[in-house]
Amino acid sequence: MSEAVIPPRALWVPFPLGRPLGAVDDSEFQKNVMRTAFRLLETAVEPTIEDYELQAPGEGFNENWSCPLNLTPESSGSLTERLLAEVALLRPWAIETRRQRGRTLFGASGAREDQVDELARAFASVAETGDVTSELVVDDVAWAFETPLLLRHIADDLRTFYHEAIAAQPGDTVPDHDALNQWIFGETVLGEALLSVADGLTKASDSPMAQLVRGLLIPEGHYRGGSAFPQQTNFPINQET
Amino acid sequence: MVRLSDLHPVEAEHLAARALAMPAIGPGEWVTPLPLDQATVAIVSTAGLHRRIDPPFTVGSLDYRLIPGDTQFDDLVLSHISANFDRSAFGQDPNIVFPIDRLRELASSGEIGGVARWHYSFMGAMPDPSQFEKAGEEIGRLMAQDGVDIAFLVPI
Numbered sequence: 131m132s133e134a135v136i137p138p139r140a141l142w143v144p145f146p147l148g149r150p151l152g153a154v155d156d157s158e159f160q161k162n163v164m165r166t167a168f169r170l171l172e173t174a175v176e177p178t179i180e181d182y183e184l185q186a187p188g189e190g191f192n193e194n195w196s197c198p199l200n201l202t203p204e205s206s207g208s209l210t211e212r213l214l215a216e217v218a219l220l221r222p223w224a225i226e227t228r229r230q231r232g233r234t235l236f237g238a239s240g241a242r243e244d245q246v247d248e249l250a251r252a253f254a255s256v257a258e259t260g261d262v263t264s265e266l267v268v269d270d271v272a273w274a275f276e277t278p279l280l281l282r283h284i285a286d287d288l289r290t291f292y293h294e295a296i297a298a299q300p301g302d303t304v305p306d307h308d309a310l311n312q313w314i315f316g317e318t319v320l321g322e323a324l325l326s327v328a329d330g331l332t333k334a335s336d337s338p339m340a341q342l343v344r345g346l347l348i349p350e351g352h353y354r355g356g357s358a359f360p361q362q363t364n365f366p367i368n369q370e371t
Numbered sequence: 372m373v374r375l376s377d378l379h380p381v382e383a384e385h386l387a388a389r390a391l392a393m394p395a396i397g398p399g400e401w402v403t404p405l406p407l408d409q410a411t412v413a414i415v416s417t418a419g420l421h422r423r424i425d426p427p428f429t430v431g432s433l434d435y436r437l438i439p440g441d442t443q444f445d446d447l448v449l450s451h452i453s454a455n456f457d458r459s460a461f462g463q464d465p466n467i468v469f470p471i472d473r474l475r476e477l478a479s480s481g482e483i484g485g486v487a488r489w490h491y492s493f494m495g496a497m498p499d500p501s502q503f504e505k506a507g508e509e510i511g512r513l514m515a516q517d518g519v520d521i522a523f524l525v526p527i
Contacts, residue, residue, distance in 0.1 A: 135500055138398070148468070153467070155463065171521065237423060283427070285454075346454055347454060350455055351379040
């Protein structure tokens with residue numbers, strides 16, 4: 131893509147998407163990436179793309195990581211009941227991460243950070259009913275989007291809650307992006323709810339936005355039944371939902 | 372960013388096709404900036420970052436969000452529509468996506484001249500980058516008025 135855009139100076143980096151400067155909590159590594167990019171200001175005399183070959187140092191990623199919490203519910207129940215129970219188990223850890231960091235990423239949907247239960251209940255209800263286009267009305271929650279796009283951001287807020295719950299747990303290894311997704315989609319009620327909502331979006335074939343949101347809801351490789359985007363989809367520009 | 376071979380095969384194929392189909396944009400006028408240790412640097416992100424008070428990005432967004440240099444990380448959220456990148460890294464260390472502290476450290480050590488007062492974020496996720504021309508030119512004018520010498524574009 132850089133070759134098409136032809137920026138004056140570009141540094142290609144080998145890091146996973148979401149980690150453009152490579153190593154989390156490693157200021158020298160990040161600054162070295164920046165220094166290498168800034169050196170192009172002196173060395174480049176025409177549009178230049180240079181490769182940064184250094185890999186980010188190992189952060190204890192363990193592809194065999196597993197969540198130490200037993201999330202298996204003691205009793206079966208509705209999807210809503212099981213999701214709320216799972217959220218309750220994770221809540222102390224998410225609160226601890228927020229306390230340690232002094233911040234949270236939760237809130238893209240418009241919900242406040244203390245409204246996780248409201249989000250879980252709303253999302254589970256959509257998963258259970260399959261109604262992905264009707265307006266979601268939840269007391270005291272000021273949604274930042276309309277359905278079905280709202281579902282995309284509720285999913286992100288819930289995933290953020292789960293990621294933050296994992297971050298505080300003891301252990302020497304840190305799950306990478308793939309391990310987190312494997313855990314969510316393979317072992318949690320949230321994953322079950324995400325896949326059910328995706329099914330509902332698939333069935334809403336008369337809604338172009340629902341089809342688009344389905345492709346944005348679940349990382350590639352975790353949607354059951356093939357690709358998240360079954361057909362070539364062009365993002366509409368400023369399309370109303 | 373990232374090797375296609377490190378991505379899920381479907382995602383790799385999707386991005387490769389997007390890259391091949393991307394309309395070419397001719398290079399702009401070549402500019403030799405001030406020496407780095409005299410230059411003021413601003414960050415331009417495509418991570419869909421914005422302050423909590425700002426409207427979120429949505430599908431097809433071509434606009435940008437202003438991020439003041441003194442914004443606290445607890446006031447930044449990420450409303451990018453893609454699910455195919457690691458968001459947990461930003462949650463753990465926001466500098467890995469928005470390296471404002473790293474710029475301050477480089478300025479403190481004299482490696483760069485200074486840090487801009489204002490920084491910017493787009494969402495990206497647009498197959499035709501020429502659609503951002505109007506917003507990009509506006510940011511260019513704002514940067515010129517803010518005394519910015521170098522724009523450090525950080526993709527997600």
